[in-house]
Every structure is written in C-alpha cells, then in structure tokens.
Amino acid sequence: MNHSMSSSADLSALCLVESYATASVHSSEVNALARKKHSHGCHSLPPRFLRHADEQTIIGMHSIIRALAVDTQDSRDMSNDAVIAATCLAGQPSAARTMIGLRDKGPVAVTPHIVPQCSLHSVASAASVGFGMHGPNFGVGGGPHAPAEGFLLALTLAPMLVRTSPSTRIWLVCTGWDQQPSLDTNGSLTNDPVCRGMTFVLKPEVALPIDNTLPHIQISSLKNASSPDILPAHGRLKELCEQFETGIHTTVAITDTCTIEISSLSSIRPSSRSNKAVFQKEAA
Amino acid sequence: MVSEQLSRVVITGIGASTPLGNSFDEIGDALQAGRSGIDWYDAGTFNRLQKHAAANVKEALIPTEKDSLVPTEQFEKSSRIEQFMIGPAAHALTDAGINPKANSLEQRKRIGIIAGIGAEQLKDWERDFLDSGHDVFEASRQPSLVHRVAQMLGVNGPATTVAAACASSGYALALGKTWLTTGLVDACVVGGCDVLSPTALAAFHNLRALSRRDDDPKKASRPFDQNRDGFVMGEGGVFFVLERQHAAKARQCKIYGELAGIGMSSDASHMVTPCSDPVQASRAITEALADANLPPAQVDYINAHAAGTPVGDAAEAGAIRDAFGAAASEIPVSSTKSMSGHLISAAAVFEALACLVAIKRNMIPPTINLDNPDKECCLRHVPHQAISSPVHVAASNSFGFGGSNLCLILKSAA
Numbered sequence: 001m002n003h004s005m006s007s008s009a010d011l012s013a014l015c016l017v018e019s020y021a022t023a024s025v026h027s028s029e030v031n032a033l034a035r036k037k038h039s040h041g042c043h044s045l046p047p048r049f050l051r052h053a054d055e056q057t058i059i060g061m062h063s064i065i066r067a068l069a070v071d072t073q074d075s076r077d078m079s080n081d082a083v084i085a086a087t088c089l090a091g092q093p094s095a096a097r098t099m100i101g102l103r104d105k106g107p108v109a110v111t112p113h114i115v116p117q118c119s120l121h122s123v124a125s126a127a128s129v130g131f132g133m134h135g136p137n138f139g140v141g142g143g144p145h146a147p148a149e150g151f152l153l154a155l156t157l158a159p160m161l162v163r164t165s166p167s168t169r170i171w172l173v174c175t176g177w178d179q180q181p182s183l184d185t186n187g188s189l190t191n192d193p194v195c196r197g198m199t200f201v202l203k204p205e206v207a208l209p210i211d212n213t214l215p216h217i218q219i220s221s222l223k224n225a226s227s228p229d230i231l232p233a234h235g236r237l238k239e240l241c242e243q244f245e246t247g248i249h250t251t252v253a254i255t256d257t258c259t260i261e262i263s264s265l266s267s268i269r270p271s272s273r274s275n276k277a278v279f280q281k282e283a284a
Numbered sequence: 285m286v287s288e289q290l291s292r293v294v295i296t297g298i299g300a301s302t303p304l305g306n307s308f309d310e311i312g313d314a315l316q317a318g319r320s321g322i323d324w325y326d327a328g329t330f331n332r333l334q335k336h337a338a339a340n341v342k343e344a345l346i347p348t349e350k351d352s353l354v355p356t357e358q359f360e361k362s363s364r365i366e367q368f369m370i371g372p373a374a375h376a377l378t379d380a381g382i383n384p385k386a387n388s389l390e391q392r393k394r395i396g397i398i399a400g401i402g403a404e405q406l407k408d409w410e411r412d413f414l415d416s417g418h419d420v421f422e423a424s425r426q427p428s429l430v431h432r433v434a435q436m437l438g439v440n441g442p443a444t445t446v447a448a449a450c451a452s453s454g455y456a457l458a459l460g461k462t463w464l465t466t467g468l469v470d471a472c473v474v475g476g477c478d479v480l481s482p483t484a485l486a487a488f489h490n491l492r493a494l495s496r497r498d499d500d501p502k503k504a505s506r507p508f509d510q511n512r513d514g515f516v517m518g519e520g521g522v523f524f525v526l527e528r529q530h531a532a533k534a535r536q537c538k539i540y541g542e543l544a545g546i547g548m549s550s551d552a553s554h555m556v557t558p559c560s561d562p563v564q565a566s567r568a569i570t571e572a573l574a575d576a577n578l579p580p581a582q583v584d585y586i587n588a589h590a591a592g593t594p595v596g597d598a599a600e601a602g603a604i605r606d607a608f609g610a611a612a613s614e615i616p617v618s619s620t621k622s623m624s625g626h627l628i629s630a631a632a633v634f635e636a637l638a639c640l641v642a643i644k645r646n647m648i649p650p651t652i653n654l655d656n657p658d659k660e661c662c663l664r665h666v667p668h669q670a671i672s673s674p675v676h677v678a679a680s681n682s683f684g685f686g687g688s689n690l691c692l693i694l695k696s697a698a
Contacts, residue, residue: 013466079552083550088425089405089423089425090405091403091405091406092405092409092420092423095405095406095409095410095420096409096420096421098483098487099409099410099413099414099420099483102482102483102486103413107482107485107486107489107490108486108490110483110486110487110490111487111490112487112488112490112491114406114483114487115403115484115487115488115491115685116449116555116556116685116686117555118403118406119402119403119406119447119449119685120401120402120403120404120445120446120447120452121402121447121448121449121452121684121685121686121688122555122686124448124686125449125550125555125685125686125687125688126555126686128550128552128686128687129551129552129553129554129555129686129687131552132552133550133552134549134550134551134552134564134567135548135549135550136448136455136548136549136550136688137448137550137686137687137688138446138447138448138452138455138688139446139447139448140444140445140446140447141428141444141445142401142404142405142428142445142447143404143405143425143426143427143428143431143445144425144426144427144428145427145428145431145443145444149444149445152442152444153444153446153459156459156462156463156466156468157459157462159462159465159466160462160546164571164574164575180422180423180424180425181423182421182422183420183421183422184421185421219468234425234427254442255393255440255441255442256393256440257393258393258441258442258468
C-alpha cells in the first residue's frame, strides 16, 4: 500500500549561531594538546580529564574552548545546555592497539576505556561531563555523513528545546580526520594526519521570518539539491571548515530534496588565525 | 506551535531479532512466562575467559518473501550487526504495511530512518580484524550502516545514526518522533542494534561492569537484588515504524501504541558511573511525563533501565521515587533485562517493545532472580512472575555511559 504524504510539512526549525570556532592539530601533537590546560573564563576542564580520551574528543574539547573564547557572552551559563557531537571514524588508533592486545595477550589487555572513550557518544559525553552540561548529550553520524547529520539533529532537537527549555543552547561539535590515520601492524602511526574540530553554539528559535543578516542555520526544502553549489552530505569536515572561513552562505545536502542552510557566519568568523599554522604545514 | 494532528505519533510496525525471540508475540510470551534468554556464550578464540553469561540471538530474523525488501542472498552475506538491522527494519516496514520500493520516489523521500548504534565502526573493524583483515589499520570512509540499509530498503528520506551509549535506541525513537512532529518525514524507521563481541565483552568485564556469575548464566542478571554484581551483555536489533496518528488512522493500519512523551537530560558527572544524586535522571522522567501531559499517578507500569549494577540500580530507584513521588509506591516496576540481558544500543527500544507488550496484554512482566530486593532499591517490584494488571500508560527509563538519561512514555492507542 501507499502511505499518504503530508501536505502540512513544517520545516521551520531554525537556530541562531551565537558562536563558532574551528581547531585542528596534527596527530603527532594531539597528546601535547591533551595535556594543556583547557579553560576560558569560568569554564575549564578538570585536570587530566583528557588523559584517556580519543584524538577526536581532544580536538572537540579544544574547539569548544575556542568557541567560548569568541563568544559574545562573557560568562555563559552552560549548565542547561545540550551537546551533540558528530564524529567521523573516531577511535581508530585506539581500536587497532586494543585489537592487537586482544589477539596477542587475550582479554586482559583490552583497555576498559575503549567503550566510554572511543564510542560514538564519547565526544558529546566528554563535553557534557567536562563542562557540566545537563541538557541532552548524544553522538551522531560516525561515518562520512557526520557533519551533515549533526546539523540535521541540532535542528531536530531545537523545537523540543524551545518548547521545554527556551534558554538552552545546543553545542554542536563536529570532528574528523582530514585523512584517516594509517597504522602498521604494531599499531604505530605511519602518517601524521590532521585531526579537526568545529563547534557551533546554537540558540534554538521557532519564530520566522528572522533577520537574514544574523548568523543562523535552518532546514530548507529544495526541489533539487544536486546543484554544484551545494556541498554533499558526505563531504569532509575540512571542506566545510574552509567554506565557513570564507563567510559565504553554505548549503549542505541532507537528501535529494532537503538541505541545511548555514548563513551569515562572517560576523563571527574568528578562527582563521587559529588554523594558520596547520594550513601552512599542510601546504608545505 | 505543533498542531494536535502533527504532535501525536504512534507505532505502526515492529521488527525484532532478540534473545527472547523474533516476533512481538514470541517476545511477549517469553516476558509473560519469565523466561530467560541468557546462556553460556563462546566469544571465540581470542577471548580466553572460561565462560561468559550472555544473551545471544540464536537465529537472526531473516527478511521473508513477504518483506520483499532485501534478497535472502544479500542478507546472508551481511555481517551480524547488519543482519540485526536489515531483518528487523524490513520486517517493521512490512508490518506497518509500507513497501518503500512500491512507492513513488517522492513518497520514499518522505520516509526517514534513525538507528541507535553506539560503536558501529569498532564492531566493523573488530569483525574484519578477527577475520585477518586490515581495515582498522587503513580505515576507509564507507557510508555508515544506516545509509547502506536505507538504500537496501528503498528508504530515501533523511538517515542518521545516534548514540547515547545504552540509551542510544531510545534517542532514535525520541528524535524520530520529532522528525514526524516537525513534518520532516511521514514515516520513520527507528530503533537500534548491537552485537556481542570479544572486545566489548572484555572491555565491560575489565570495567567490572559485568556479572561474574558465569557458572549460572540464567541467575546472573539480578536487577534490584541485593546480590546483584553487574549486568549480562546481550545482542539483537529492534526497529519500529513511527507515523503520525492521524495518518495511521486514515489508512486503518494496526497501531501498537502511542509514543506520547520524551524526556532527556545528562548527569554531567562521570564518563562511566551514574550519578548517585537522582536529580537529573528524575528530571528526564518528569519532562517525559510533562511532554505526555500526564500526572505520575496515571502511569501503570515502569520498565526500569536497571541492568543489575550495584550503583546504577540504586540510583535509578532514587530517581523513580523522586520523579513519581507518592505514586512510586503504587506503580509496578520491573526490569526485563533480568530475562533479555542488556542489549546495549538496542536496549531502550527493546524495553519500549516490552512496554507495548505490557499494554497489549495488560500484563506486567517480572524481574526474575529478584530473590532479595535491595533496601536501597525500594519500589513496588514484580519479582519472579508476571502479574495481570491494566496497563494504559507505561514509562521506560534508559540511562547510558556518559550520563545520558532518557525516559519514554508509551500509551495504548486511543
């Protein structure tokens, strides 16, 4: 049988972007980054909080700190906020070393941290625990579509939060590798890829229309989302970050007829300097 | 504001592949009989623990000719975790009377899919590694399972994976409901799946989260009992089809129940251990009741998350008492994990299914092995045997690593 299509689709989910930042670091520098003090203003991660964390958790937390640093609010109360983390193929080096240990030494060699620190929920949970956010926390994606899925689920959560907790913000943290780590059979890295993070601080809104000069994201329904100007859902985080650095309006495909529009970020474009070193190293 | 027509979301299709059976009725019979699906489990060559108590799926649900969505050969070539998604998702669509492949492309784009899977890539890498593969050393950017299965099923709407550890599939239900209430889709396949694996068993064992009663598997899962010593891992997949109530009624399809309320919060306390302060878990329950517009006393049954861990069960009992107040001493509470084991990513949706069974049969499934209820877990327990009792409204709690709290309210179809 056919199910009937809705004629009353209400795609009005919308979030204002209050802050956003990107961060990136080479794999070889991740451990040093983890040991740094992660704090801004009244917000800081507990000491040694990241000692068992996955690379993508470390860069994700760093991008949150950067987003706090460019935030318009000096002492933001994060206690009711929600966090969604869209990660792509996280935990690979830890997984490789764990499986080598399992094979060579048996179950005693399996680190108990693999589950809490290398699962899809890990980045979101670390943000929730580390920064004391009591709103919903969950991971999304896991694969190449992760950033697009992250934006979609932030806009999915937004109407719920507007209804139940209007002051709540959504921290959308997207992480991934520019190139996946390559490991030898001993579990040692044979490349030095860049690990990238991006954080959006989103204020859920339902009222339309809004002032289009305000930075915002929203779901849009298009007849044809295959235009060359539209980034594919499986695009790399690096390309998305570079697009945002230009401050240009960005459209990301979710399905053939549904896109996410990310608009007017130029007014809060903070992070080009932060990535300069990495981009220079990549260029070299 | 969301209109009444958009806001009510019902369950019109169910597919399941679980340690207690592969159909709504089979699982219902096991829950009503207090039958355990837990047994000894061989985790393979690399796992050198002598014996594991675990709840494995004896035979995965195979899409039948009636499902006609996935060819049998394709199903048989699929990995175990893929099978736990393909079979139940295909069956749920058939059960709901929806065959995407017979629909127009425009209609197929109005069907979404959300899978709660906590560590899909880890499981994929492990399976490949144990099969002498090298994927974990040179990982490729292949689409996630949910996208591959969506393509198989002919589901062309939005697709995503969500994870909140042991509450993952509950988040899939919650977010799927919102896709419907915001008009993003007209039908949504939601659920979760997980598989037993040597790494997961070893990691949870080394965390000291698993029961050590491996010599007596059927007695190992003991939620709320004073001699509980951890949970028993399980596996399986359960998927629902969600639709707006008015659309489901218009096409006169079977309605299992309404997904009436959702509440979500985070402890923000610890990456593994639940917070002993019940305030945030209690908030998730309270928000779910408010979302369903129901007072606590109208809840007829609480399906507890209670996995059998010393800290978690006591914390949940405190949250239930806090959220339900005086009604907590009247409402029957049970943990079906005593029979099913802990299905990890699929646990929340399995327990939502258990609530739908309770609603359909007016029956409260028991907590088996509850010989000596812990004084710290003082609630109105249903030990050992199911009881008959009218069930119109059921609450299902799910809590996960990283402090994720979720409560779903399920109602009988009006």
